[in-house]
Amino acid sequence: MAARLLSPAATPVPKSLITSADNSRVLLVAAADPSQLLPAREQMAFTLGFHIILVPFGVAFTFITMIANYRAIRHHDADALLLAQRWSKVAAVLFAVGAVSGTVLSFEMGLLWPGLMKRFGAAYGIPFAVEGIFFFLEAIFVAIYIYGWNRLSPWVHFWSGLPVVIAGVGGTLSVVAANSWMNSPSGITVRHGRVVDVDVWRVFFNKAFWYEAIHMLLAAYVVAGFAVAGVYAVGMLRGRRDRYHRIGLLVPLVVGAIAIPLQIFMGDVIARAVFHDEPAKFAAIEGLRNTGTHVPEELGGVMVDGRLRFSIPIPDGASLLSGFSPSTRVAGLNAIPAKVRPPDHLVTIVHLSFDIMVGTGFLLLGLALWFALAWRQHRLTPASTWFLRATAISGVVAVVSLECGWVVTEVGRQPWTVVGRLLTRDAVQTSGNLWPFFAGAVVIYAGVTVGAGFALRALRRRWAAGQDVSTPYGPDDEHAPVGAP
């Protein structure tokens, strides 16, 4: 059982490896964690948490823009054209911040986790190398799409967006392949602590790959869809209920509303996969102390002395969800060897993050249903104020869901960086002092956030004043709508 808890079924790590790893860790466990562990984790969580908010716009915004762009050309829709052009300008700003914050992450792989790269770079690095290709294509075609409105023919320009969408999918698949490999490390042969052979295919297509990757891809469309729709919902709440705002609301909202039921279906599939392949993470998600059957699904609560308190139980819930039967046996935290058992506070974080992800997911599903109903009844004219209010905040709700999802995956893996193979404490940087680096990151990212806020506000003001012509610095002004009446 212990061996199964520690190693995903995909990589039957020999039992001897686990015990030997355990033995060699005994001393380390007795000693305190390396002093750099805390700042390194905080920094990783902070910079990734920042970066991931921009990711959905890199991945999914261009797709949404292309829908409006298509409408503009096909139906000679001037409003849709204006929206598409403005969206691509917003995307230019967000894409830049996403790209530079992602570059920092690449540095951090070495600056924070040299132990991980040194030992497993030969395997873990490969998905990132694949991702490099997609980054290139994305950066190239995004530039052509964003700057090409005026001097390329409308259809050529439209199709230049397609590689961006494809690269967004490819990039997501590759970076998540690296991440899922940490959860389910397959395809490596280790001898004397060194990776001596790599099966590239099995590294990339590890057991957790498909479900994590699809879940993230859908998350990107959920976040981008609801966030963009939210902007126009705010505009409509302020009384601007013209056709321009209606289309600005509808196009992204349709995308988000289609993605969210798929996402929840995927979430359910993933939860069962985690139950089978990462029982330790599943135990943390459930906050379950003892292995057993008829396990209730506990909502909320905190871990106190190894036990979940103040939660609301749904009888047999967890057993039913994971095995379709109340007699399904679910492994608890106590089945994890004490040395690698996550401490209470981490279990609390994982458990609550999971609840919040699922909760916010269902809120979004509710909004999508409301939207479908309102659409059937009166095609959303006039949209009710409460509906607009809900849509206005849905983007933030979706981001919360996204962040919580990553916390479940990342914190739920602790104390491992590579499950069964490398403890986080052994991955961390030991040279220097990471606190100033972390402080610098907080200051700089705060500055960048403020700067982005000002920049987007400047765009909005200019547009509100009906002044699409840019400053000397602006990319360009929009040309007359294609075939506008």
Place this chain on the structure above:
Amino acid sequence: MNTAVALVLLLGVVLYGVFGGADFGTGLWDLTAGGAQRGQRPRELIDHAIGPVWEANHTWLIFCLVVLWSGFPTAFAAIMTTQYIPLGMAAFGIVLRGSGFAFRKVSIRTAEQRVNGAAFAASSILTPFCFGAVAGGIASERVPSAGHGDPVTSWLNPTSVLGGVLAVFTCGYLAAVFLAAEARRRDDRVLEVWARRRAVGAALTCGALAVAGLFVLDHDAHRLYVHLLHDGWPCLTLSAVAGVAALVATLRGSPALVRPLGVLAVAAVLAGWGVSQYPYLLGTHLAIDVAAAPPATMSALAVIAVIALVLVGPSLVVLFLLTARGRLEGD
């Protein structure tokens, strides 16, 4: 295979040096372009010239990083546990630079433009300096194979300072050459002269630095110096000849030749660094074969590099052609 991947890495470094370098260099001229009034037109030129291409140019860095950490994980860890100070600064510099540039483009008020512009320009100088200093530390054997070398002297030493300063001016040189070409395309005589002057100034500075640098290397990194003269001399000679020819072309007004010659001069220096380090990755102690990942990884990287070449190469050409023909702007 290991050598092939090392060559891919070197190619990435050269391309990042040339394209990323030209891109960074614009920051130097942006910073020194003068007040809001006087500097407006040069800054506009800079914005239009790099707006569509900077993200692609900078992706070469990602490419180098991923090849290094997958192909030569121990070397990557050694560098990161030693030179974390300049590399951390470079990472932050990249954030400030990219965001500052993108924000300045859309901000309306001069005050906001100034803050963003300053962030863009200052970090455009800081970042290449850091990279040059890191390269100097690696070349002068200051990064031990096992890592955890001296965090300060590994990048604050004569060779590193030389590398850093040379990097800043080389970037400036490339940028001026590209900006002059862009100004010419727009038939803007004033800006063309403005950029050409800077190209000449930077070229002379780089030349002087390179000559002085040989003395520095002789004293500070003697082994590198010997290798450079022994194995790297064809590259150095090529660079010197191309550099002088580019200078002559600039002064004589044969603009078509300036860009290729200038690029060649810079690329040859970087290649010369690689050649004189061969067969070592770090200084003259960590050999390529020792640092290399298992063969399967190296083959995978080679395949990925070929795919990248096939997919990314033509796309980049399209992007540069569209930019050069003024198809990616609105005025």
